[in-house]
């Protein structure tokens with residue numbers, strides 16, 4: 001697949017992805033399982049912000065996901081706008097054994113959309129699928145909410161590893177696919193205004209930004225650092 005110019009093909013793609021959801025739904029353990037194949041049975045609340053960078057192979061291309069994790073509890077969180085800035089993907093997590101965490105999803109989506117672009121690729125994640133006996137939110141309810149909100153959906157278990165890699169991969173693959181389409185569409189625009197593309201290192205999806213009515217692409221409109 002053609003990407004940018006010949007020399008730029010060797011550049012990495014780095015996608016910022018944020019984890020959000022109520023405290024103790026398992027955000028940090030999903031990240032620990034995905035990035036290091038580790039699980040902490042008694043993990044403490046995250047304080048501030050942490051991130052891990054993980055390589056993924058998407059269609060034979062190496063893509064890096066920089067996954068950000070913060071506390072679900074307001075008092076432990078860092079500056080909200082900085083957390084979301086530049087994010088192109090989001091995992092919105094609830095705990096299938098605690099309905100209250102599912103009821104909070106709307107609030108998390110509002111916050112996501114307030115602080116980032118509407119086009120952020122988002123997956124709704126029902127974590128702790130190993131706790132079948134304690135289940136309070138059915139799979140169908142999760143699916144329905146995701147469908148109503150236009151989100152991907154998956155149930156995971158950081159404890160037994162099920163679907164953890166798939167959850168992250170789904171988001172990264174979709175970002176990559178959107179980017180591929182936008183790059184192809186934008187090649188003509190780039191010829192008109194080579195400044196709009198940034199350095200291609202960190203990709204910020206603002207898909208509409210490259211299709212302005214006057215045909216002028218803006219620097220940072222699709223893909224900027």
Ligand SMILES: Nc1nc2c(ncn2[C@@H]2O[C@H](COP(=O)(O)OP(=O)(O)OP(=O)(O)O)[C@@H](O)[C@H]2O)c(=O)[nH]1
Nearest residue numbers: 023024025026027028029041045046072157158159
């Ligand atoms: N049974 C089960 N327990 C899990 C799973 N994922 C996480 N936990 C447990 O749930 C608790 C909270 O997990 P964390 O990953 O710290 O939750 P968090 O969402 O990062 O919480 P905050 O940092 O406070 O926002 C810990 O005791 C974990 O061991 C899971 O898939 N299954």
Ligand SMILES: [Mg+2]
Nearest residue numbers: 027028045046
């Ligand atoms: Mg945490």
